[in-house]
Amino acid sequence: MNSAVAGIYETEALQQADELRISDKENARKLLDSIDKQKLSADEVILYEYIDAVIQLFDGDVKQAAEVYQRLLLTVEDAKLKIRIQASYLNLLASLGKWEEGLALGEALFSQLAETDDTELQQRAYLGLIAFYDQLEQPETVLILxxxxVDKENVPPEVKCGALAARINAFFKLDDYSYTFTDYNDASQFCLKHNLTIYYAVLEVSKVNWLMNKGEYSEARLFLEKLLEVPEVQNFVPQTTTVLSKYAEVNLLLGDTAEAKTAAQRVLTLDTEVNNSSAVISALDTLHKIASDESNFEQALRYLEQLMALQAQESSAQLSKQLAIQKAWFEIDAKQSQIELLDKQNALLTAKAKLSGESLENSLLALSLVSLLLASLIFWSYRSHKIQAKLKYYARTDMLTQISNRAYFNEQCNDCLNQAQKNQSKMSLILLDLDHFKNINDSYGHQIGDWALTQVAKVISATLDEEAIFGRLGGEEFGILLRGEHSEIALQIAERCRVAIERIEPTVSEYQFKLTVSLGVSNTSQVGYKFENLYAAADLALYQSKHYGRNRVYEYSAAMAE
Incomplete structure (x- = not known):
């Protein structure tokens, strides 16, 4: 083969590998291996390394792929290829938690896309932006992108599949269930038809979530069993553990504890490094419930301790993420405010110059203008402080109930317990969980469920004094930390909360249902000042409340852990 023919082959093989990099990574790898990089142009070498990094990413090496993308962006000259690499890099910045850098790159990418008329390039870049904003927890932005x-024609299949998966996930996050089962099925089958099994698996898990939300657990289990047989799922550990954790959860709901336990334990075996934390948390929760139901409280406590440690890490990471995101948005807003401030200052200087050269009558008019501009400067400074205060509020508050979120509740509890240990003062923790709350959501809808949660938060807040720390821990679970209270007083307060919740009347509609709550109480005199221990003890007591009839208060005792 002469050099001219060889060069043509290299280019065609590179283009084919680019087309197959997601749908058929094995053949894409073979094509890359057959290419003589010496025969490629400078831009083709960059494309080669980009495709190679995409394929390696399937093996889970996110950091290495990010380093390759970052290096390629320093040398790439082709504008279209640069946008593609930027979009891929943006997705990885979210996975690596580099939110500030990602937001800055996202803003730059939006500007570049506005200047190109290449529709396919725009769509591929939008997919990178979609993945970033999905992990940024901005479902409204995801739906816009x-x-x-998805509503356009001639969209590359891998781009359309990625967008469909993101759109369905965004609707789910917004508690919008307007998507039908047929919509889910059509999307997943479209991806399967084009051999895009990565997106197919994501959509099938979304389908399972939809079925579980409807209470159709047996149907959900069938889909999960089929999904576990897909080779691409079996060979990609993060997807395997995701599917297995759902499989364990469904089997537990169906009463098949043996199958649930096997699946959950397999998750822990496959993911010893906790790369897929959500799957591991779900598996630990399943195993904790099974051990509790079997009255194996020692094992249940061990699972609970692991679960709490991992949830604490996740809460800390989530808080760091929120703060980083809010800091980035604040800096963007601050830059805009700074530009506006400079404009005001320039106008102020102009007004001062005018003031010095005019008559008294005109000077008085100019002086009024100067006063107005000074007031504007004060306003912008005040606005910046208000933005900062608002960002702090959002980072700490559960938006539905307007009380502390889990991350801020944990932070306050740890601070108070550290101080209490120094002073040797007593502290009590109350955990409370609404009884049969899922039945309310399933029977009357999530809007009524949200109303119930807000009413619970209101009546508990009214029951507590200002010294108590009150937060929503997730779903229908709440926590209360009482400063300086002995267990006897804590039990009385817990009972007052139970009665107050039982008296809530569903006056918002014609629906008739009763709200009750189970509560567990622990005290530092029993388990010490470590928050994880205090929480685990209260959780065991809460389990006793559920186990022995619900709508009651139980206090932790050492016998529960035996």
């Missing part, structure tokens, strides 16, 4: 892809 996906509408620029």
């Amino acid at each position: 996906t509408s620029r892809i």
